Amino acid sequence: MKFSNKVDEYRVKRRKKMKLPGTKRRRLILKQERVMQMNASEASEGSIYQSEIGLSTEADIEQIPDPIPKSNFGAVQKLKNMEAKYIIFDLETTGLIRQGAMPHITQIGAVAIESGNVFSTYVLPKIPIEPGAEETTGIVCDGTSVFAHGSKVTAVPIREAILNFLKWLGTFGKYGIILVAHNGRVFDFRVLSHAIDCIGLQEDFLEIVSGFTDSLSLIRSKHKKLEKYSQIFLAKHFCNETFSAHDAVEDVKMLSKSFSVVVSQSELSKAAYDAETPFLQDKFNSAKTLYLPSLNILVGNGVMKMNMAENVAGSGLGLHHLKLIHKRSGEDGLRNIFCAQTSRSKPRVTSDCKVLDYVVPKLCQVFFHDRNVVFYYLEVTLYKLVQCNDVS
Incomplete structure (x- = not known):
């Protein structure tokens, strides 16, 4: 009997709601x-x-x-009910993005902000490395082998490199990872997402990574009067340190140190945008x-x-x-x-x-x-x- 009365009450409320101007308009x-x-x-x-x-x-x-x-760089919805893990990463490549053509990755370096765990791999590119990139990064490829600063290093195909990177990221949990890169919105995020899409691993990537944060945009908005915003200048300005720039691992280690002084994790979270955005942009x-x-x-x-x-x-x-x-x-x-x-x-x-x-x-x-x-x-x-x- 009580159940029947509740059903009747629900029906009466629903009829009243259906007659409201706002409901009719909707x-x-x-x-x-x-x-x-x-x-x-x-x-x-x-x-x-x-x-x-x-x-x-x-x-x-x-x-x-x-x-x-069209990509809109919206906030990361998945982070509302979970604690994020922040991973700083950096790419070395065969060159710059030219007229929409993406360079190939030659090195991936990453470090977890909280634990300090490091990931590093060299990648065998399928196109020649530009002379300017060779001079800047010290990475050279003869078509079959990769050399870093004159020494031969172990390099793997891009698919194997990405799979190893995803496996490493997966150790920090799923759906709560934010990847951070300096000038990432313009370069690193686009190059990484393009490579992932080309080898058909977009869904695997989005199962692990929730969003991206561009450290350059974040630091520039917080410290508007700095003379420069390069990683070398930030390391000297905030940490009074110098480092071997344009080595992916050294870059992420130094950026992690700078972050401990410059920004908080809550600021990293607020500046993050959805991980699918660079794929849509591409x-x-x-x-x-x-x-x-x-x-x-x-x-x-x-x-x-x-x-x-x-x-x-x-x-x-x-x-x-x-x-x-x-x-x-x-x-x-x-x-x-x-x-x-x-x-x-x-x-x-x-x-x-x-x-x-x-x-x-x-x-x-x-x-x-x-x-x-x-x-x-x-x-x-x-x-x-x-x-x-x-x-x-």
């Missing part, structure tokens, strides 16, 4: 989001689900690439490099600004995809694709109404012409030149 928003996602799926997948599709020779079965989320940049050239003609003719074009390309869309979406679903299809949510619950490109109201109609004007968009814009450009000559 239901409407969710309904709109479902419709938008469904329409975006239709625009993405074409006629792939139509009946007897296999019998048609002109079936539209090309699928639009899945959206690539995928976004790769897609942008692939698709942005096809969108440059739209930028040059005022259809969209470069920032918008970069977001479109980085999400995995080129000019061909935009034309295909317009052919299938017109203006609504373009809007729905741009607004469709990614795996991180963010719009694929943008949900800003002002931006969409400016860009989408212009795209529709372009794609309305049956001719190739390039020829269309050549005609417009020639017309403008003729008009200018007439005026002059």
